[in-house]
Amino acid sequence: xxxxxxxxxxxxxxxxxxxxxxxxxxxxxxxxxxxxxxxxxxxxxxxxxxxxxxxxxxxxxxxxxxxxxxxxxxxxxxxxxxxxxxxxxxxxxxxxxxxxxxxxxxxxxxxxxxxxxxxxxxxxxxxxxxxxxxxxxxxxxxxxxxxxxxxxxxxxxxxxxxxxxxxxxxxxxxxxxxxxxxxxxxxxxxxxxxxxxxxxxxxxxxxxxxxxxxxxxxxxxxxxxxxxxxxxxxxxxxxxxxxxxxxxxxxxxxxxxxxxxxxxxxxxxxxxxxxxxxxxxxxxxxxxxxxxxxxxxxxxxxxxxxxxxxxxxxxxxxxxxxxxxxxxxxxxxxxxxxxxxxxxxxxxxxxxxxxxxxxxxxxxxxxxxxxxxxxxxxxxxxxxxxxxxxxxxxxxxxxxxxxxxxxxxxxxxxxxxxxxxxxxxxxxxxxxxxxxxxxxxxxxxxxxxxxxxxxxxxxxxxxxxxxxxxxxxxxxxxxxxxxxxxxxxxxxxxxxxxxxxxxxxxxxxxxxxxxxxxxxxxxxxxxxxxxxxxxxxxxxxxxxxxxxxxxxxxxxxxxxxxxxxxxxxxxxxxxxxxxxxxxxxxxxxxxxxxxxxxxxxxxxxxxxxxxxxxxxxxxxxxxxxxxxxxxxxxxxxxxxxxxxxxxxx
Numbered sequence: 216x217x218x219x220x221x222x223x224x225x226x227x228x229x230x231x232x233x234x235x236x237x238x239x240x241x242x243x244x245x246x247x248x249x250x251x252x253x254x255x256x257x258x259x260x261x262x263x264x265x266x267x268x269x270x271x272x273x274x275x276x277x278x279x280x281x282x283x284x285x286x287x288x289x290x291x292x293x294x295x296x297x298x299x300x301x302x303x304x305x306x307x308x309x310x311x312x313x314x315x316x317x318x319x320x321x322x323x324x325x326x327x328x329x330x331x332x333x334x335x336x337x338x339x340x341x342x343x344x345x346x347x348x349x350x351x352x353x354x355x356x357x358x359x360x361x362x363x364x365x366x367x368x369x370x371x372x373x374x375x376x377x378x379x380x381x382x383x384x385x386x387x388x389x390x391x392x393x394x395x396x397x398x399x400x401x402x403x404x405x406x407x408x409x410x411x412x413x414x415x416x417x418x419x420x421x422x423x424x425x426x427x428x429x430x431x432x433x434x435x436x437x438x439x440x441x442x443x444x445x446x447x448x449x450x451x452x453x454x455x456x457x458x459x460x461x462x463x464x465x466x467x468x469x470x471x472x473x474x475x476x477x478x479x480x481x482x483x484x485x486x487x488x489x490x491x492x493x494x495x496x497x498x499x500x501x502x503x504x505x506x507x508x509x510x511x512x513x514x515x516x517x518x519x520x521x522x523x524x525x526x527x528x529x530x531x532x533x534x535x536x537x538x539x540x541x542x543x544x545x546x547x548x549x550x551x552x553x554x555x556x557x558x559x560x561x562x563x564x565x566x567x568x569x570x571x572x573x574x575x576x577x578x579x580x581x582x583x584x585x586x587x588x589x590x591x592x593x594x595x596x597x598x599x600x601x602x603x604x605x606x607x608x609x610x611x612x613x614x615x616x617x618x619x620x621x622x623x624x625x626x627x628x629x630x631x632x633x634x635x636x637x638x639x640x641x642x643x644x645x646x647x648x649x650x651x652x653x654x655x656x657x658x659x660x661x662x663x664x665x666x667x668x669x670x671x672x673x674x675x676x677x678x679x680x681x682x683x684x685x686x687x688x689x690x691x692x693x694x695x696x697x698x699x700x701x702x703x704x705x706x707x708x709x710x711x712x713x714x715x716x717x718x719x720x721x722x723x724x725x726x727x728x729x730x731x732x733x734x735x736x737x738x739x740x741x742x743x744x745x746x747x748x749x750x751x752x753x754x755x756x757x758x759x760x761x762x763x764x765x766x767x768x769x770x771x772x773x774x775x776x777x778x779x780x781x782x783x784x785x786x787x788x789x790x791x792x793x794x795x796x797x798x799x800x801x802x803x804x805x806x807x808x809x810x811x812x813x814x815x816x817x818x819x820x821x822x823x824x825x826x827x828x829x830x831x832x833x834x835x836x837x838x839x840x841x842x843x844x845x846x847x848x849x850x851x852x853x854x855x856x857x858x859x860x861x862x863x864x
Contacts, residue, residue: 265299265302265303265306268299499858499860502735502736502858502860503860505807506736506738506806506810506860507862509807510804510805510806510807511738511740511804511862513804513805514802514803514804515535515802515803516800516801516802516803517537517801517802517803518801519578519801519824520537520543520546520801520817520820520821520824520825521543521574521578521579521824522578522579522580523536523537523801523803524536524537524583524803525537525539525542525543525583526538526539527539527540527541527542527585527629527631527632528540528541528629528631528632528811529732529734529809529810529811530804530806530809530810530811530812531806531809532806532807532808532809533805533807534805535803535804535805536803536804536805537801537802537803537804537814537817538804538810538811538812538814538817539814539817539818539821540631540632540635540813540818541629541631541632541635542583542584542585542629542632543579543582543583543821544584544647544651545632545635545636545639546821546822546825547570547574547647547825547829548636548639548643548644548647549635549639549822549847550822550825550826550829550845551643551647551829552639552640552643553840553845553846553847554826554829554830554833554839554840554845555643555833555837556840558837558838559642559643561836561837562643562646564646564649564650566832566833567646567647567649567650568650568653568654569832570650570829570832571647571650571651571654571719572654572715572716572719573828573832574828575654575719575722575723576715576718576719578828579722580722581722581724582722582723582724583724583726584723584724584725584726585627585628585629585632585726585727585728586626586627586628586725586726586727587623587625587626587627587628587727588628588727588728588729589623590620590623590626590727591727593616593619593620593623594620594725597612597613597616597656598656600612601613601656601658602658602660604662605658605659605660605661605662606661606662606706606707608656609707613653613656616656617648617649617652617653617656620648620652621645621648621649628726628727628728629728638848651723653716654716654719654720654723655720655723655725657713657716657717657720658717658720659709659713659714659717661706661707732809733809734809734810734811734854734857735808735809735810735857736808736810736811736857736858736859736860737810737811737812737813737854737857737858737859737860738810738811738812738813738860738862739813739859739860739861739862740812740813740814740815740816740817740862741861741862741863800816800820801816801817801820801821802814802816802817811854811857815849818849822842822845822847823842826842826845
């Protein structure tokens with residue numbers, strides 16, 4: 216499609232270009248390279264054509280007849296002669312058709328190019344016209360706004376002039392009217408006799424009459440309110456009294472109902488609690504009688520704490536022994552700590568070793584220690600190193616291993632032993648442990664060390680004086696290595712004390728219990744003591760005062776004493792107040808279930824024997840206090856929700 220010829224616009228004046236980039240350039244440009252009319256130009260095509268035939272002149276004369284034999288070559292062959300002519304005709308026709316086709320395609324391309332050019336030119340023309348129109352609009356808008364601003368300034372100036380003139384006139388004429396009226400009134404020209412009479416005579420009377428009427432109405436209103444109060448207040452008070460009486464009556468009924476409901480619920484709870492406690496009491500009585508018949512009644516007396524089995528805090532099933540809150544080691548450490556006091560300097564390693572050797576040789580059949588399972592690997596590694604090379608172990612490893620064991624926390628397997636160890640001075644515990652571990656890691660099984668593959672290098676000081684230090688060192692021989700090893704290893708001399716320590720080591724047994732065991736009951740073995748007459752009288756007076764001061768039980772509460780039913784309470788004291796008698800007997804028991812035992816007689820007996828033993832060892836070189844002056848701390852361990860049984864021994 217060919218676009219129409221665009222409309223030509225003519226401008227009266229040369230347009231102004233608004234963009235600064237094109238202000239100094241000419242808008243129009245003359246086109247000098249005008250193209251020719253390409254429709255009249257033919258393209259020269261070079262096409263292959265057949266070769267030009269040989270020229271044969273036309274013979275002269277008239278040929279009437281010509282006889283040509285079949286064997287002669289000059290015979291006219293139609294097919295042979297017509298084919299070149301036909302090729303020329305057909306080729307020329309095809310060539311002409313192809314030329315026409317080329318021309319038609321070129322004409323089509325030319326028209327398309329012309330249409331594109333026209334379209335582009337029209338678009339550029341439209342853009343130019345749009346830019347020109349925008350420039351004209353901006354110019355008109357600028358002029359319009361300038362004119363509008365000028366008009367606004369003129370109107371503002373005019374309004375300011377008007378305002379100033381109006382203010383001047385107002386200031387000039389202000390008060391003129393009042394002054395003129397006042398002057399006229401003063402001259403008597405504007406006087407109104409009726410108004411003056413009204414103001415002087417009628418108006419005061421009217422005001423006084425209104426005031427008196429309002430006072431009278433107010434007085435009547437007050438009298439009426441007073442009359443109503445005289446009638447209504449007694450009625451209202453009587454109504455409030457009866458209303459309060461009804462409220463109190465209803466509250467009493469509701470309180471009585473609530474009290475009855477609470478009593479019924481408390482009665483039900485009390486019955487259920489009594490049934491539950493009776494069942495528990497029956498069960499506990501069976502267990503209590505079984506404990507007494509099977510265990511406590513079959514107790515056997517023992518002469519020494521060192522020869523019996525000691526169970527820490529909880530009894531072993533089927534094994535006869537005594538149950539103490541902590542083991543024999545802590546009993547010895549506790550007594551030694553109280554005896555030594557501030558004289559720690561006199562307690563040396565030799566005394567500690569003598570105490571342990573005497574205990575292990577003459578007192579105990581087996582010394583049992585229950586330690587934390589975390590120490591098991593460390594102690595077993597030390598025993599393995601001792602078996603591998605005893606000489607190297609005693610020279611380099613033994614003391615370091617003992618110090619490493621003492622630094623481990625927690626140290627004990629039982630919690631009660633751990634708490635008891637915290638109340639003993641650490642220096643006492645460390646001295647006892649060093650002495651005991653020194654015996655435990657003692658052996659006489661010395662083995663000659665194997666030949667080392669790495670020879671010992673000699674320093675410059677070891678080089679003989681007659682030998683040149685710069686000279687090459689000699690290669691060590693097998694004989695030299697053997698002699699060096701023999702010089703380093705010297706088998707220690709085994710004494711009788713060493714053999715005694717080895718024998719004592721066999722009685723030390725270290726256990727590593729895993730976890731805490733469940734306890735079925737707590738058994739308090741109570742010890743009766745004699746009381747003086749004065750203390751008995753004081754105790755009876757206290758009991759009478761408590762009975763007198765005991766308050767009445769409120770309604771809705773239990774009407775029985777919970778202490779009469781044994782559930783989880785062991786309110787009786789472990790040792791009753793009074794004069795203590797010396798504990799001279801130790802009983803061993805064989806429990807059939809795991810129980811916790813608070814046997815104060817066994818503790819007193821153990822402390823007394825340990826005190827006598829340590830006193831024999833220390834009284835020769837230090838002052839040992841009397842047993843009654845030692846301040847032991849008695850502790851009673853309890854477990855929640857575990858039944859407690861008290862037995863008098």
